[in-house]
Amino acid sequence: MNDAVADEPGTHKKAISAADIEIFPVQRSAPTATISDEGPEKGGKSGEGGGAPSLPLSNAEFVAHVFRHLPDGARPIVCSKAGDPETGGWLAEAAGDVDRQCPSDRNNYVNCSSFVPGDDGEINARKEQVAAFHFLMLDDIGTKADRAGLNGCTPSWEIETSPGNSQLGFCLKEPISQEATVKALQDAALRAGLGDRGASGIARWARLPEAINGKAKHADEQGKPFHCRLLAWKPDAIYTVAELAKALGLTLFPVSPLLIRPVRENRQLLTAAQRGDDVYTPRAIENPVLRALHERGLYKRAISHGKHDITCPWASEHTDGLDTGAAYFEPSREYPSGGFCCQHSHGDSYHISHLTEHLGLQPGEARWTARIRVIAGEIPRVRRAAEIVLALQGGYYQAGGAIVSIKTHPLTGDISMVQVSEQELTSALAEAADWEKYDGRSQKWVRCDPPVRTVQLLHRAQGYDHLPHLQGLARQPFVREGDGQLVTAPGYDAASGIYASFDPAAFPLPEPTKEAAHAALAKLKELLTEFHFGSEIDRAASISAMLTGAVRTRLQTAPAFNVTASTPGSGKSYLASAITPFAGPGVPLNLSYPTSADEATKSILSMLLQAPAVAVFDDMQTDWRAFGTMNRMLTSSTITDRILGVSKSATVSTRCLILGTGNNVRPVNDMCRRVITIRLTPRSEAPATLRYEGRPVDLVKAKRGEYVAAALTIIRAWEAAGRPKVDVPNIGSFEQWTDHCRYPLLWLGEPDPASSIIDQLRDDPAQEALGHFVSAWWNCFADKPMTVRKVVDCADNKVELRDALEDLPVTERGYINRGKLGWYLKKHAHRIVNGMEIRPADCSERNAWCVAKVAVRPEALTPVSPLLAA
Template sequence: MTALKAARKPAVRAAKAQSPSRSARARPRPRLSPAAPADSAGRRVIPEIIVGFDEEAVADEGIAALAACPELFVHDAQLVTLVPRAHPGLALARAMPTLRIEPLPSPRLRELLSRSARWLVPQSGDDAQHVVSHVPKWVVSGIASRRHWPGLRPLTAVVTAPVLRPDGTILATPGYDEATGLYLAPREALPTFDDSPTMADARDAAETLLASVEHVPFAAPADQAAWLAMVLTPLARFAVAAGLPLCVVEDSPRSRWSDDVITDIANLVVAGPPVAIDADDLVPSPRRSIDALRENGESIARITNGAARPAVVWRRIHEVLERTRATNGFVWFASTTRAMRDAELNRFALITRCEGGRMTEHDGDAFIRDRTTSDLLVAGLTILRAYQVAGRPPVRLTRWAGFERWSGVVRAAVVWCGLPDPVTSLGQTPEPTNATDAAAADLVVGWSELAAAFPGGATARQALDALEQAPRDRYARLRAAVTVFAPGPLDEQGTATRLGRSLRRHRHEVHEGLSLVLAGSGNQGNRWAVRASSPTSPA
């Protein structure tokens, strides 16, 4: 029985090996010898950072190590990186990925810290020895929460085409530019530039640019010069480094050229289709739209839904853009109609006027048919660079308050090439450029002659009765305007109706220092009067 129990007695189990303690597991980790200043190939040595109790000092060492990361930048008081993205508005055949500014995620920051340095912690039980460790989380959060990172590269903006630097040279090398903080990420192969162009080269370049839009019916030579200034403004926006004027394309009542003109300018400076921003989104809170422009590296934006707005609304929009510094580095385009012309707009807008005519398919292709966009881009930069090479010779210009630096870089270069001043309307009423403008001036000035007979303003019916009863040699200018705007017998109601519509259409327009205003209304209709208006104040 005893032998049987002994046979059934289980064998003694072998003692289970205990897992080594955490400190025991840490002991076999390799010790690191001090890093040499450089390896045999001359490559950069990764620094070693010992994690201690002075957290600020450890974070400072981590920031110093991050300075060697080529993909890390500081933009708008935050750590950012550049992410490739496809531009949706460009043809796939020639589109190259562009770069978008995006905040650096914390996991990516930790990876960069791990790549930029070897992080060491004291070995347990022996503070004199150190072992490799992961980047502590508190280091990552501490560095990310700072608003100043000494040694990291500041990023001003991403540009997709060469631009003029503040020192007058051309940024034409892809990649990061230490002098300006700009990052050039071209969408197309870069053309070659002459670094020392002459005045003759600049004038040839101006003729090349103007020949590309010879199909556009500009109202006057000054409007061609204004168009050229609009082309040069995006190329010189960082050289100006100050507020830029609002670029306005004014359409005539019979045609609309603004869409094609603005799009062509954007294509010329290789900016792609201009970003459309509704005017109603800018006045209440423009920050979101402006931040999106900065992140995407956009240079041109178009304000839509504003063609029929008066100049006082445009002034409010411009004030909002100035307050948020959105006119620095961005070129804002808009379109208006001839009926909304107001002298107040001349205070902050560069205006080019287009007359009547219909765009054909031939006209739509003319912009890029004879010249490639790279040729036109070179022409624009040639004008700006030649003026800088010449020493920026003084040009006689009327001072434009708030845009002195833009005038010294762009406006002066246009006039230096032999073109009219693109801001000829500054300080004066625009001269009539066609029969409609001349008739509008006759209407306003001629209506002022009725003040003696109608001190409180006259209705359209009263004005026509006065013309019918007065001698033929009296109210000559008003008669000429009625012939254009309201042809027909003076005693017919249809003539009065057409005249009343013309009065509403041309109200607030300044002609020869005068403008039409609504003096009142009653059973007989609206009463219109004329008052003196300064070109530098709202009409």
């Protein structure tokens, strides 16, 4: 049967229209517990045909509880069959009036997943319509699987489905939207002996409590069918994937990258992938070798991911005819056709080619891959097929108009985004499909390498139809920007376009209360105890930097952080090292601050193409100068520029935590509103000799998950409290950052971490120089229109004006450059400073300017914080 349909025995499932059924009552209250948790050995007699269920719970109440949390537009589905369930078709219906749809005298089932309507508006029990997976079902507990394997883990329910045999369900706190996670969980349960292969699949059916088991072998002496019995009902026993794996003692292995995408997002790709033609033949849904082994009764069980215990086809040649010691290995990079081994004496005589021949398969079928035929004149279709198989292979994305992959650092475990070269793309396409061209001499299709022309067309394209969009990388749980949902599962999240790599168990997240937020804040403050901050505002800014790192993936823009001190050895780099782990586990990118606009463009684009968690301008020798690319990196969510050495542009995300360290460095000009300054002031003539007994950097690296969770708890608690805000000056371009990394700290009574930005805007040397210049202009010319030439000529006789001009970036070798002065006036036209502004003037001569006094409305430029208010 097609694996796109649920794995229960049967043939076809007839769909019904979602518009024709009653809306499912998701919000109804679930039953509570009059319930026993006794197993079959304590819950009464089993196997009595016609016996009533032991616990009072209707099918409708059962389904309402299990599917309390449904994705938008999703519905549970049920199925009811009379007689023997192994005969006839399967009618899948969206759950509506469940007790009517599933009367107790029939075989009744509910699917483990919820489903969304297809393009035709109908709900079908097909994998590509799965919305989410809601519970793990373990079958045949008591017969094929030993109850001791549960390790004492409490199931959400237990239904006796045949004499001495139970089906157990484990509800999930959050439905799983990724098929890869479902498969990893089910495979781990199979390896632990908790069920058989038939109990796997994301569209698996489970029995309802009010039902019969109509299989003839389970009927009593009078021929009456066995009545299923609800033996245990624990509605509060719900688990995360990590909690369930730990409770059952399961080891979750990584699964095929084919399944990395959430199932609801697979529909378009699966439709394209399954639509074959003369160019493209899709990969078989089921492994042909495994299918043939099952059909011939040679399959036993899964040993581990990709490895299967089978009966050797030549078992008669074994000593004493023992049916042991044979295994089949699924295709891999090392063994494209898979492998077969037998530990008996004839093992060297039989290999995978002999096994596939014995099973009646062609050599190409053993590779279990797609096929692309290179047909003359069909370049667009060949290129499209290449993109489809690359997308299905997994691990490849589109970002900024380029094909990228994700690499993991072998030492730190951190991830980075890497552009795929043409050579890598050729290799990937060769692995993803069998390529064939027609050989006129032999009159046959023969295997070949992916054509160079196809590789180039795919590599140099500016957009792709099937490759998933990669918007960024996450190294810890994150909140989606769109719907505000906390994502706690690693892998690719299609809703946000974020790929996450982390261990969910390492990030303990308590209930987001204000008490938990205060405890989390105290934990972060403890890290900073030994640093010598200039003020409590500097400490608050450091905590804000930690929060920024923890949620940088969520924020479209965020300010940079400048850690400065007056003396070398004051702990600047050490403080930066304590902050960077909040953004990611790896070593941050350490860069030199650019010295020119061209250098800034090249270095920043190159840096952001890797999607690093953190970039540090360490030991800066200059101030934070305002180059165009630097400005855009901090106040735009993306930047677009030409890739060095390639005739192609790229659009890259700027979601990276930016830090800088240096002695007495400060932001200037346009960087004043983009950079928060943290000042360290150790009271020592030799601060480099100071010790940090608490070793905060080692501590935060060793327990990164706990500290990141503390930062997230502060933000989540603020949101749970209704997002209370404090009346502080707004900082343009950073409203979202203010919401998540500024207001939560103010809510907890901390000083304003953005105070330095307000101070820098007020004390900016460039603005101070402009203020002196307009004051000198007014004292010399009042509001009289003046040309640049006349201003320069007058400066020779007016000392105040001359001194003001020399403080501006308009002089060269002691002479005032009129062109630069004209550009400076144009750049600062209509900017108000000291109650005056520069304006273009009406004059018979060209390029005249004047200074005019203006009325300035009162604005709160002074930082407002609990500390300053005190």
